[in-house]
Amino acid sequence: MASGLLSTQWDGSTSRQTFEQLQQRLPALFAQRGADAPTLVVVPSLSLDSAELRKIKGVIHFEERLLFLAQALRVPAARMLYVTSLPLRQTVVDYALGAVSSLSAGHARSRLTLLDCADGSPQPLTEKILQDDGLVERILSAIPDRDRAYLVTFNSTPLERALAMRLGIPLYACDPALSSSGTKSGGRQLLRQAGVPVPEGFEDIRDERGLVKALVELRAGNAGCERAIVKLDDSFAGCGNAVFSYAGAPATGLESWVSAKLPEQLSFAAQSETWESYGARLWEMGGIVERFIDTSGSSSPSVQLEIDPVRGAQVVSTHEQVLGGAEGQVFVGCTFPARPSYRAEIQRLALRAGEALAARGVLGHLSVDFLVANPVSGEGIHALEINLRMGGATAPYFLLHGAVEGNYSQDTGEYLTPEGEPRCYVASDRAQREGYELLQPEDVVDIALGEGLHYSGATRTGVVFYVLGALPDTGKLGMVAIEKTPEKAQRLYDAMLTSADAACRRRG
Incomplete structure (x- = not known):
């Protein structure tokens, strides 16, 4: 674990009671609309095993992923605090606000408070905050009403629980006491109990x-x-x-x-x-x-769910995982939606797992990963694991939603524009080519605009970028290529890479 603060033990029954009392506020907060819109305190800490985090270059830039939550600022009364390890580039923030079609960026910016620790060390962000009394006070001062605020995190450990209690606001994420269902061992056990097949x-x-x-x-x-x-x-x-x-x-x-x-x-x-x-x-x-289900042509789809305190477990999306690495085990991107031959079935199975998790009291974003031995027929479906956190496919889906402003159809598993037309995407925040570290965030936006590839509200198609702060540091480009069909989305994605490659060559 990252530190001693990640202990799963409570100091006493009083702490548990205090946390549970805070959590009881969530249903009312999720029911609030309009002038009563709550304040979101966003802490995008990757409070994960430090040895595992060191395997990912530029992992600190993943703190930018949760900027998709700027969509909450569509509600004029809503406010958001966003806390990071290091200051975010102004161009990154401005772009994230501009990526939400109906959001007035200037008005939203006045309701967005950015705070940081001025600390780029590999220590989890939440732990840095807890160790900085001055920053905690600045966060508290920026919350207009703690009775109408809640904490949103990438994942949840005792660190995030401790921060929620320090701030006196509920945590919208899995209670760390329930996190065992998100381990590989605990996930397999829950899936079996829920009647979901596992290898x-x-x-x-x-x-x-x-x-x-x-x-x-x-x-x-x-x-x-x-x-x-x-x-x-x-x-x-x-x-x-x-x-x-x-x-x-x-x-x-x-x-x-x-x-x-x-x-x-x-x-x-x-x-x-x-x-x-x-x-x-x-x-x-x-x-x-x-x-290891070693079938030629097998696929690795995943289903995203959200368990909120009002609606319970809901399917958010399906997607195909794009895997890389020496053994094809490392997540590098995703395509939406999953194939129609098994889309409905993995939705059904994932929802079964989601309902079992909800019955245990789990809240927040999660996903269930699958393997399909025969993608053509949709036969040979096995669930591989449960991820009780936001993942690499969370931001792409919500960036699609922020740009297109349509709806996910539970019946078909498609995302439909307000006019009822389907939209698909290909996404990755790890597109990396030689010379990309020479590019600034503004450069890739200019390239997309110049080539006619950037997202257009008129056609509801084009490329939307994210995690742009990682580009000059790691040479990794994050983008979501939105089109009417998966094939067109892939061509758009490839065209953006080709244009970025050409720009790098010109810079020599």
Whole structure:
């Protein structure tokens, strides 16, 4: 864990009671509209395992992802506080406000308060805030009425719970006491209990003996199993995955072979990983082993849900995950929507899991990842994990919604414009090519406008950018290419990359 503050233990029953009392305000806040619109205190902290975070270059810029929440400022009385580790570029903020079609950027800017820690260290943002009494006071001073405010976070740990209690406002995210359902082990268990199919496998792997035993039993029960996947319980974006190959495994004496071959038969999703470092993390946080469904042409869709205190569990969107890395395990982008052959079924299964989570008291944004063995027929669906947090596909969907201002159809799984026309997108905040670090945020906007690729309210198509602050630092470009069909969205996405490549070459 990132620090001792991430302890899951309470100081006493009084703390638990205080937190629960704060949480009881949420239903009324979510029911408020118009002049009673609440204040959002947004803390986009990635309060995740520090060793896992170090695997992602420029991860601090992910704090910009939650700028899509500027859509809340459509309501004239709404206010938002947005707290980051380092000051946000003014051009980044202005662009985020301008990306919401019906938002008056100037009026919205007057109701947006930006605060920062002046600290770019890898320490979780929430922890930095808690250690800075002066910043806490500035946040409190900027909240007009704490009875009409709530805290929004990327994910939720005891740090976020502690911050909510320090500020005296409720937390709109999963109660950390319920977070075990979002680990790889806990997620598999909840999915099974909810009647959602999962791959054959084993949870709560805590030592080398348990890992070897799980790998042996998995192969023994599945003679055709050629590979297994090992996942760290608290990893994310696929960076904590490793693939074990049974190539060369003997017909007898499998346990001795697995034990002897374990380090060399594992291939890690993160290139910096070694058996020594990976094993240490696995023993510390636990993990799972499951069958690697090795089917040519399989797909990896996901369903986003939101559990709010008024409506309960609702499907937000489906999408196809675009995966990269040495073993194709690392999330690099997404396309919306998921394929029609299985879209309705993964919605149904994900909602079943969402309702089970809601029954436990879970709130906030989450997603359920799937694997479909036969995408053409839609057969062979297995749920892989539950992510009790916002993810890489959260911002793209809401950027689509902010630009198009239509509605998601629960019946068809399509996003429809106000005129009833479908819109699709291809998105990534990790598009990285040689020379992109030479580009400033203003440059890519100018390129898109000059080439006629930028989003147009007249056609409700075009490219919308996000996480623009990462561009000059890491060379990573974030964009959502919105079009009428998936094929057109892909062509638009590719055209933007081609134009950015050409601009980099001209700069030489």
